[in-house]
Amino acid sequence: GAGVSQTPSNKVTEKGKYVELRCDPISGHTALYWYRQSLGQGPEFLIYFQGTGAADDSGLPNDRFFAVRPEGSVSTLKIQRTERGDSAVYLCASSLANSYEQYFGPGTRLTVT
Amino acid sequence: AQSVTQPDIHITVSEGASLELRCNYSYGATPYLFWYVQSPGQGLQLLLKYFSGDTLVQGIKGFEAEFKRSQSSFNLRKPSVHWSDAAEYFCAVVFGGYQKVTFGTGTKLQVIP
Numbered sequence: 001g002a003g004v005s006q007t008p009s010n011k012v013t014e015k016g017k018y019v020e021l022r023c024d025p026i027s028g029h030t031a032l033y034w035y036r037q038s039l040g041q042g043p044e045f046l047i048y049f050q051g052t053g054a055a056d057d058s059g060l061p062n063d064r065f066f067a068v069r070p071e072g073s074v075s076t077l078k079i080q081r082t083e084r085g086d087s088a089v090y091l092c093a094s095s096l097a098n099s100y101e102q103y104f105g106p107g108t109r110l111t112v113t
Numbered sequence: 114a115q116s117v118t119q120p121d122i123h124i125t126v127s128e129g130a131s132l133e134l135r136c137n138y139s140y141g142a143t144p145y146l147f148w149y150v151q152s153p154g155q156g157l158q159l160l161l162k163y164f165s166g167d168t169l170v171q172g173i174k175g176f177e178a179e180f181k182r183s184q185s186s187f188n189l190r191k192p193s194v195h196w197s198d199a200a201e202y203f204c205a206v207v208f209g210g211y212q213k214v215t216f217g218t219g220t221k222l223q224v225i226p
Contacts, residue, residue: 003156004156031212033212033213033214035214035216040218040219041218041219042203042205042216042217042218042219043157043203043214043216044216045213045214045215048212048213050212055212056211056212056213058213059213091156091157093157100145100147100162100164100207100212100214101159101162102159102214103159104149104156104157104158105156106154106155106156107156
């Protein structure tokens with residue numbers, strides 16, 4: 001079946017602009033996760049949804065970052081007033097409810113110039 | 114503090130040689146343990162996982178890992194490496210009560226003919 005998909009695959013934006021990154025989880029997966037992977041590092045947790053609600057947003061670095069999942073399926077990660085330090089690969093993963101086995105998408109590479 | 118460490122940033126092995134990648138964690142109990150592989154341009158793929166039970170776990174692509182409670186380790190092994198195994202490998206941990214995954218910094222594997 002179809003895996004986790006993320007769009008766009010690449011996004012280049014200017015400092016100060018607003019960006020939206022989209023994640024389409026595996027059908028039937030109620031849990032959805034966002035991670036950020038900087039160059040040479042492992043992925044870092046940002047936020048976790050169970051259904052429509054954010055169950056854990058402790059990894060969001062500041063209030064410029066926000067994520068939604070209004071219908072419990074597709075999620076959008078929103079970054080306001082982007083900074084060069086936001087440049088990274090943003091990974092999305094999904095899993096069945098209460099499963100620790102997460103399936104990752106290919107990521108969106110964000111470059112802030 | 115809860116943490117996961119991969120002490121080797123980069124490892125080079127000859128094709129056909131055996132491989133061991135190290136992973137250590139710091140936690141007061143046994144976490145859930147995972148190994149992921151990330152090839153260039155690919156998403157993270159789960160190789161294997163340990164939750165409980167038999168401490169030697171088998172995964173995909175001929176990989177195995179052994180959980181050693183006394184050493185707080187979960188090392189990944191493969192008896193004979195193939196050129197296609199060249200990739201970055203991440204040890205990952207879920208600490209009790211949380212759904213998010215904490216990743217190590219990764220070990221980049223180079224395979225030489």
